[in-house]
Amino acid sequence: MQQIAYFIEKYKYFLLFLFLEGIAISFTIQNHSYHKSQFINSANAVSGGLLSKSMSIFEYRILKDDNLRLANENAKLRTLLDLQQNIIIDTNAIKNTFITAKVIQNSYTKRNNILTINKGTLDGINIDMGVVSSIGVVGVVKNVSNNYATILSILNSKSKINAKLKKNGYFGTLAWNGESYHNSQLLDIQRQANIAIGDTIVTGGKSILFPENIPIGTIKSFNSTNKRYRNIEIELFMDMSNIGYIYAIQNKDKEEILELQRND
Amino acid sequence: MTRETLILAFRFVFLVLLQTLLLNNIYFFGYINPNLYILFVFLYPIKTKRSLFLVVSFLLGLSIDLFSNTGGLNAAATLLSAYVRFPILKLILNSKDTDFKFFNLNQEPFLKVISYVAILTFIHHLSLFSLEYFNIKEIRTIFHKTTTNSIFTILLIIISIYLTKKKSNN
Numbered sequence: 001m002q003q004i005a006y007f008i009e010k011y012k013y014f015l016l017f018l019f020l021e022g023i024a025i026s027f028t029i030q031n032h033s034y035h036k037s038q039f040i041n042s043a044n045a046v047s048g049g050l051l052s053k054s055m056s057i058f059e060y061r062i063l064k065d066d067n068l069r070l071a072n073e074n075a076k077l078r079t080l081l082d083l084q085q086n087i088i089i090d091t092n093a094i095k096n097t098f099i100t101a102k103v104i105q106n107s108y109t110k111r112n113n114i115l116t117i118n119k120g121t122l123d124g125i126n127i128d129m130g131v132v133s134s135i136g137v138v139g140v141v142k143n144v145s146n147n148y149a150t151i152l153s154i155l156n157s158k159s160k161i162n163a164k165l166k167k168n169g170y171f172g173t174l175a176w177n178g179e180s181y182h183n184s185q186l187l188d189i190q191r192q193a194n195i196a197i198g199d200t201i202v203t204g205g206k207s208i209l210f211p212e213n214i215p216i217g218t219i220k221s222f223n224s225t226n227k228r229y230r231n232i233e234i235e236l237f238m239d240m241s242n243i244g245y246i247y248a249i250q251n252k253d254k255e256e257i258l259e260l261q262r263n264d
Numbered sequence: 265m266t267r268e269t270l271i272l273a274f275r276f277v278f279l280v281l282l283q284t285l286l287l288n289n290i291y292f293f294g295y296i297n298p299n300l301y302i303l304f305v306f307l308y309p310i311k312t313k314r315s316l317f318l319v320v321s322f323l324l325g326l327s328i329d330l331f332s333n334t335g336g337l338n339a340a341a342t343l344l345s346a347y348v349r350f351p352i353l354k355l356i357l358n359s360k361d362t363d364f365k366f367f368n369l370n371q372e373p374f375l376k377v378i379s380y381v382a383i384l385t386f387i388h389h390l391s392l393f394s395l396e397y398f399n400i401k402e403i404r405t406i407f408h409k410t411t412t413n414s415i416f417t418i419l420l421i422i423i424s425i426y427l428t429k430k431k432s433n434n
Binding site: 012013016017020021023024025026027028029030031032040041042044046047050051054058105107109110111112114116150178179241 | 281284285286288289291294295297314315318319322325326329330331332333334335336337339340343344347395396397398402405
């Protein structure tokens with residue numbers, strides 16, 4: 001007994017160090033797993049509030065780009081509206097609703113990037129909602145609090161998004177290797193798919209998080225041996241270093257689909 | 265509450281806010297963000313209890329994590345650099361334990377200050393990026409990021425130390 005007490009006395013700093021280091025590493029591991037929501041995240045009143053305040057000070061840096069992007073999107077939507085002028089829109093048939101939010105904290109050079117937005121459960125944001133911008137896919141909601149939420153960016157090792165070739169519908173998985181924030185990688189594409197440099201990649205309809213045909217990027221380069229494609233590099237449409245405003249997608253059929261899948 | 269505790273508390277809050285609201289958005293050359301907040305660890309008085317120092321360093325790292333969504337990465341790295349600070353200081357100052365009570369960064373020669381800062385910063389950054397990537401295949405990226413980020417952090421810390429130097433100590 002005395003020896004144990006002596007041991008603890010002698011190594012007490014080391015034991016304290018090991019204990020705290022253990023806590024820190026368990027937080028890190030928790031952060032790495034996709035399905036567990038992390039304990040330490042910026043979607044809380046204190047850090048969310050401060051980040052939001054600081055964003056409103058530095059916002060002027062991105063306003064110019066944001067305005068241009070929104071104007072372009074408006075023009076695109078007006079054209080679409082013009083085409084559909086004579087169709088009566090049934091509000092019950094609308095599958096997805098969009099919630100706008102502002103990105104208050106962005107990171108894009110880490111291995112696992114996570115963003116923070118200024119909307120939370122009170123505004124209708126829920127875990128596992130798809131997030132897009134007017135240009136392309138951004139990520140998936142990971143943690144929510146009342147007024148803030150964090151988003152698992154597509155620039156994250158845990159992010160796997162169903163994507164397909166726009167021209168022929170062959171699909172694969174979008175993942176990120178951690179190198180450049182301009183590029184992403186397309187994995188597991190079928191052998192029969194006939195791909196070429198410059199082909200457009202969009203979201204596939206297989207995931208309930210994103211509606212079909214949301215733009216992602218174009219094929220930049222690939223290797224093929226024996227008609228087996230490897231290292232397909234995608235140049236993203238979205239500039240992940242400058243995001244601004246985003247839309248979180250609420251899929252009205254999501255509950256129903258999940259219910260069906262659970263019953264199987 | 266003594267004056268010293270107040271100064272430490274103010275420095276803690278100031279460095280956390282400076283780091284998370286400003287320095288984490290710098291992106292020098294597209295990817296370099298200096299981690300100035302570890303200056304807190306370097307300046308922490310030596311004569312206080314070591315267990316308190318470890319807990320405070322852990323909390324410092326955790327506050328940074330709270331803002332930047334990094335799990336416990338900064339907490340782990342900051343705690344490690346706090347733990348190895350004492351042995352490294354012993355190595356650099358090359359003297360016995362009793363001398364540390366009077367240790368003051370402002371009064372040490374430049375070479376000793378810079379090696380103290382550089383070694384601890386390198387340890388902090390190396391553990392930070394190793395835990396972030398946690399993959400032996402990425403070892404080149406880890407070393408690349410560690411060196412480039414360390415250089416900027418060390419520069420910023422040395423500048424801060426000499427800018428905040430008290431005139432009366434000279």
